[in-house]
Amino acid sequence: MASVKPSVPKGTRDFSPAEMAKRNYIFDTIKSVFRKYGYQQIETPAMEKLSTLMGKYGEEGDKLIFKIINNGDFLADGGINESNITADSKKMLPLIAEKALRYDLTVPFARYVVMHQNEISFPFKRFQVQPVWRADRPQRGRYREFYQCDADVVGSNSLLNEAEFVLIYDEALSKLGLRDFTIKLNNRKILSGIAEIIDKNDNIVYLTVAIDKLDKIGLDGVIKELLEKGFTNADIEKIKPVILLEGSNEAKLASLRDALAKSETGLKGCDEIETVLNYIANCPTKTAKVELDITLARGLNYYTGAIFEVKTNEVAMGSIGGGGRYDDLTGMFGLKGLTGVGISFGADRIYDVMEELNLFPEATTESTQVLICCFDADGERYAFPLVQRLREQDITAELYPAGAKIKKQLDYANSKNIPYTIVIGSDEIQSGLLAFKNMTSGVQEKLTAGEIMKRLK
């Protein structure tokens, strides 16, 4: 077979030992916080039925789902024939692909809840740390395979959950060493209220997209864009206070209540935000700034209440986390009236941020604690039970195999960042005093095996 130049698909990556150490540091930190708040881990398959995923993420989302072509002769077995063959790929797709890679963790979780509803006691708090795949065009901080760390609670409409997620974001990201980040809050009901007062329910997306550009293109630019999208001058007058919202969260809420006075839904949204902010006020975040931002329009397809987004202010990077409340996600799978709220951490983006800010502790790259180096086969026979004794004491220890030169063995220790070595030759075997070397300082001492173990514990 002709040799092929090795490569991985666009937007995917290998992770080497040093990277995995850092990635696990992120995963372990986030998981430990999830557990501390009472969330339990589940996993779901990498692939789902295509029908489970399609239509849940909007038209754009459907395009970004990786489809898996049917096994076997998909042209013959898929039931494609003269009568149903067409040039419309949307219609052909279900005939050639019935599985797809998961696009996020929320929809598979909704599917899981419906399938396992009889085993679950509500409210159900679960977390999930797994890769997801999107056929997006890769960029910095944007990959086609990346990990999400999700925590969701279903079966509780209490706003306490929303408040707790703010604290989870704050605690996990603070623990990872981020110093300046903002948790942005919005509420879908406020967006609905804005659309309601100008009777433009179908155009919330244009509205939020335009408002979001305020600091880029200014008020005139926003107005121009809104006019182009079919909004009238009268509409714009009504929502101007909303576009120009500024000041503290309290001030923003007050002007929103003014502007939304005629919308019951809008006022409900304001109340919900206020309740969450009040919980937080009594139990402040350590690091995070919490900010009401009505331009947050993410996940418009299924969010119905709170919307979250987390941004770091230390480096230029898209959001490192997001989430929200969905009142009826399981409804799509036949289980009505079950509400859920959840958040997600983008582990790969957090990694990129931490790498840029140099936030990984030294210790994450340290693997083995002590390496035993021998001059000859006698030393190896002597060292083999010794390395096992060290391991029994929970000391991470290695015995360098196959009698290489001591120089090579010590080079190996350096390249693996191993802080201590034990050198064993005939003198050491005879006296029982082993050469114990500190690789950082270069200091070498003659110690018994027992003394060395005490040093390493």
Add this chain to the structure above:
RNA sequence: GUGGAUGUAGCUCAGUUGGUUAGAGCACCAGAUUGUGGUUCUGGGGGUCGCCGGUUCGAGCCCGGUCUUCCACCCCA
């Protein structure tokens, strides 16, 4: 999906208007040093110049296509 850049040794990068055998630093291997690493010195291995095609007497350099990575949109973690 639209538009724009990029690609030379394991890594970071030089490489003149197209012209002999494509270079440097770091890394790697060996020796100086047969019981001791990180410093130093000496030597060495390593390249289909992303890939395919075209122009030319001649292409790392020019042209077309393709792939990768990156940037701006769109969207998102």
